[in-house]
Amino acid sequence: MARGTGGMTRIYPIYTLPAPAKLNLFLHITGRRHDGYHELETLFQFLDYGDELSFQVLADDVVEVTPELPEVPLESHLVYRAAQLLRPYRKQPQGVRIHVDKHLPMGGGVGGGSSNAATTLLALNRLWQLGLSTEELADLGLSLGADVPIFVHGHAALARGVGEHFTPAFPEQAWYVVVHPGVHVSTAEIFQHPDLPRNTPPIQGPIENWQSFHNDCENLVCSVYPQVASARQWLLNYAPSRLTGTGACVFASFSTKTAAQQALHALPDSYRGFVARGVNQSPVLSALKQLP
Numbered sequence: 001m002a003r004g005t006g007g008m009t010r011i012y013p014i015y016t017l018p019a020p021a022k023l024n025l026f027l028h029i030t031g032r033r034h035d036g037y038h039e040l041e042t043l044f045q046f047l048d049y050g051d052e053l054s055f056q057v058l059a060d061d062v063v064e065v066t067p068e069l070p071e072v073p074l075e076s077h078l079v080y081r082a083a084q085l086l087r088p089y090r091k092q093p094q095g096v097r098i099h100v101d102k103h104l105p106m107g108g109g110v111g112g113g114s115s116n117a118a119t120t121l122l123a124l125n126r127l128w129q130l131g132l133s134t135e136e137l138a139d140l141g142l143s144l145g146a147d148v149p150i151f152v153h154g155h156a157a158l159a160r161g162v163g164e165h166f167t168p169a170f171p172e173q174a175w176y177v178v179v180h181p182g183v184h185v186s187t188a189e190i191f192q193h194p195d196l197p198r199n200t201p202p203i204q205g206p207i208e209n210w211q212s213f214h215n216d217c218e219n220l221v222c223s224v225y226p227q228v229a230s231a232r233q234w235l236l237n238y239a240p241s242r243l244t245g246t247g248a249c250v251f252a253s254f255s256t257k258t259a260a261q262q263a264l265h266a267l268p269d270s271y272r273g274f275v276a277r278g279v280n281q282s283p284v285l286s287a288l289k290q291l292p
Contacts, residue, residue: 012057015127015291018283019100019119020050021110021178021276022150023244023251025171026213028200037146037162038191041203043210045156045171047178048283049276051102051116053079055123058095063087065098078113078144082120085140089130096124105272107184109245111151117144118151119284126291138164147245154282158207170280171210174253175260177238179273181231185221185247196220211240211253218243231271238263253278 024042031039058064063083065074074080079098098120104112121137124130132140134152141148146163157166190196197216207213221243222229228243232250235241239252254260260275267273 010059012059014054014056015123016052016054017119017123017287017291018050019053019104019112019115020151020279020283021047021104021112021115022147023047023110023176023178023278024215025210026242027215027217027245028203028213029196029198029216030200030202032198033162038198039161040159040163041200042159042163043156043169043171043207043213044150044159045169045173045278045280046154046282047110047176047276048279049103049274050283051100051104051112053101053116053119053123054099055120055127056097057127058097060095061093062095063098064096065100067100078117079120081144082117082141083124085143086121086124086128086130086132089132090128091130094128096127103274105180105184105249107186107247108180108249109185109243109247110178110249111147111245114145114147115151117141117148121148121152122284122288123291126288151282151284154285156280158203169207171278172253173278173280174255175257176251176253176276176278177235177260177263177273178244178249178251178276179231179235179267179271180249181225181227181271183225183227183248185225185228187246189224190217190221190246193220193224195223215243217246221247234268234271235263238266 028041065080125132138149138152141152156169158169228248235252241252
């Protein structure tokens with residue numbers, strides 16, 4: 001709340017924006033740099049499913065994030081860190097209250113934390129009237145995680161480097177079944193593992209069929225986490241399936257929503273899953289138009 005003219009108390013409106021999931025339709029690791037980061041080639045596509053974040057500007061210079069995450073201190077919360085990154089760019093000392101409605105599994109490889117951070121950057125850039133460009137927000141987001149810039153840009157793309165160099169891509173906007181086997185896969189563990197392939201040759205020429213490529217993390221994740229291997233094997237009964245990112249989610253594409261829903265209906269009780277449409281423009285871009 002804030003004091004307006006005549007002593008009136010102003011209550012700022014609450015805006016709710018999506019933080020969509022993503023899939024890595026394939027993921028190649030082409031090398032490792034001297035600083036330890038890996039060189040990648042990966043095709044990102046968004047889903048019309050994800051978390052939701054609600055934002056309310058505060059007159060007080062505070063950043064509030066709810067609900068608390070078990071075992072994650074506020075200072076380590078990606079949404080809180082994203083808001084803190086933008087505070088030096090404010091023209092007046094406003095704060096914000098952010099509520100995160102989680103639907104995406106943590107450690108699932110569908111980008112939940114990175115998407116939350118990107119939606120926070122995009123929303124506060126508007127609500128705090130910072131005037132930062134998309135490129136400036138993406139550069140700031142890279143310090144939070146390699147996947148944050150793609151969520152800021154909001155368009156399906158072939159990403160190279162550590163994930164920050166984009167070439168626009170237009171994969172088929174298929175229906176997907178995404179299955180989470182109930183385990184948390186550590187990205188750091190997978191990228192530090194000695195058995196991870198790191199020498200896939202870079203792609204030459206245009207990508208005509210992403211399904212002809214692969215995920216370099218898949219075999220390793222399936223060997224370290226047998227629950228992921230079991231989920232992938234189950235999904236193979238319905239369609240070719242693979243790992244997204246470093247896991248733990250596996251996915252398969254379907255030509256119709258009905259076919260995807262039929263597969264999901266048979267999902268074993270030990271797994272979680274959802275059906276979503278692949279989209280080449282992030283839902284957050286259109287949702288941003290509701291902001292002042």
